[in-house]
Amino acid sequence: MSKLINCVPPENIEEYKNVMVYVEHRNGSIVRGSLEMIGRARVIADKVNEKVICVSLGDNLSPIAEEAGTYGCDIFLGAESPEHRYFRSIPYAHKITDFIEKYKPNILLISGTREGRDLVSRIAVRVRTGVAADCVELDVEPKQRLLISWRPAFGDKTINQILCRKHRPQTVSSRPGSYPVPEKIPGRKCEVRIEKVKLDEKYLKHRIVSRKPKEKLDLTKSDIIVSGGLGLGKPDGFKLIRELADVLGGDVGASRPVVDLGWIPYDHQVGQTGQTVRAKLYVAAGISGKIQHVVGMKASETIISINNDPDAGIAKYSDYFINADLYKAIPIMIDEIKKRKKGSGGAKKSS
Amino acid sequence: MTLKIIVMMKQVPDAEEIFIDPVTYTLNRTAARGVINIPDENALEIALQIKDKVGAEVTVISMGPPQAEEAIIECMGRGADRGILITDRAFAAADTYATSLTLAATIDKIGKYDIILAGESTTDSGTGHVGPGVAEFLDIDQVTYAESAEVVDDKIRVKRILEDADEVVEVPFPVLVTVLTGANIPRRATLRRKIDAIKKGIERWDHETLGLPPDWIGIRGSPTIVGAVKVPEEKKRASKKISLEQIPEMIDELFEKGIIKREDGA
């Protein structure tokens, strides 16, 4: 039972320093979840006077390294190979483990995308440490450099604080969409160390037969979202939702039942089993405000809801609660916005 | 040689019936019915489909309290051949490391296997980390987020769904596959099979059966601990009630605050 051993803590945890981030990328740019992690890593590293180390695998990493630098990375470690164009669990996990063993980070942050979750526990088992999984808040206690992670439990009914006192690196998978994307600093540079690697033949037995990219709406990147729910009453209602989204320059979201009914595709779904969004403006029309929807949108800055039920639960989560029929309210909104957008009509002078 | 498939199944409290005690912040488990974790049902269904097509011996393993036996019997009622309940007070409060270790030790003791199937995540603690953790302990390959899987010679061919792409991969045995929630419609158990399962009985293994020292498992074997529990703070919102007549005023405010921008950027 050579591999089946317990989680032995390292003796010298003071040796572990810096915050490492696993960087996932697609089509030459870093995915949003990883940008969130670089941002968080920067905040944590600054608190304890340490560095942010990004690690990434791929077939062309220079642009990724450059982008990581502009978001706050100090040292970029890459392993480049034509075969690393596609993600494979084992060679990825092994290489990242090598980086961890060499650089001994105190903290390792991985965004909990599907790729991230596929990787994180393999890495943690390999380096014999624990994972705080699916976290939504992260902070550091500066004296002991102890990571304080919080994760929702029981369908987000409670939030549990997870600590990993004796094992290193303190490893986290974070729920995508839980943090803002950090401010980009154009021209900011990081130290880049990219090595060429050769993938062991045996790993190629894991054969990627086909990969079909799908046009997917990424609502986690939207600043303005107008969502429709069952209150629309008919599939056609999404025309009006779309119209409002268009005048606002935003995207269309939805609650789960209307997705289940086939009124709109799944990639529009917001909520626990859909996307977690952080819009600057979120409009919920004909949505009751059940917790499974709310967890996916409540981090938005300004929330407007439209509901004809004066007691609708969504009111509590809204800055503005339009208590009216959405088919009356939305056309008025569209009209009023159009007038002001053009700078004519009833708008007050903006100075 | 018959294929050997192992399904990892967890009994979880029914999500619809979860009740959190407002004072202690703990889960009132007695109130919630135990059910099979949803994606684990989909994982079992894939195992049974493979069994129907090419023949296989399907073993369900579950780590949990004695009442998880019910869920194993249900799986056998659907067509699983063997059930093992890994149960021991000493397993309690295991994190993903200790859980993965315990399940991997169980699989190691079972011995021969070609395919291990697990759910993508559990609805009660939902990390999705146990499947890959087990694969790492056993030093075998994995394919996560499967929507469907079929056996082609000595390989498994899996369609997996990622955020931005659908992927088809082929991996030789042994391999661990995690299955998406709702990947298929699980069959129902038959009464006859359930009665047979109860007659046959399920095996119960504890830490001694597995040869795992007590400090490797449960809370003692877990590198992470729960430090504190809180109820999420809700950001206080104004909930300003707006009538149809007040909409222009609201829109004015949104422009003033820069939440909506004019075409000229002002």
Ligand SMILES: Cc1cc2nc3c(=O)[nH]c(=O)nc-3n(C[C@H](O)[C@H](O)[C@H](O)COP(=O)(O)OP(=O)(O)OC[C@H]3O[C@@H](n4cnc5c(N)ncnc54)[C@H](O)[C@@H]3O)c2cc1C
């Ligand atoms: C495990 C699990 C996961 C889930 N995941 C998600 C998820 O990811 N996302 C999600 O959204 N849901 C999710 N749900 C479902 C969730 O519990 C609710 O059922 C769902 O959010 C309700 O959608 P709704 O608000 O559109 O519909 P309803 O609850 O039916 O609300 C419709 C609202 O429209 C209002 N209305 C009706 N007519 C009008 C009108 N003419 N003008 C204005 N208002 C009107 C009504 O007053 C009502 O408040 C999940 C549930 C479970 C159990």
Ligand SMILES: Nc1ncnc2c1ncn2[C@@H]1O[C@H](COP(=O)(O)O)[C@@H](O)[C@H]1O
């Ligand atoms: N106690 C357990 N017994 C058997 N299988 C489990 C157990 N915990 C988790 N699993 C399996 O691992 C998957 C992922 O669980 P988790 O990592 O807890 O989200 C589940 O869908 C199950 O297939």
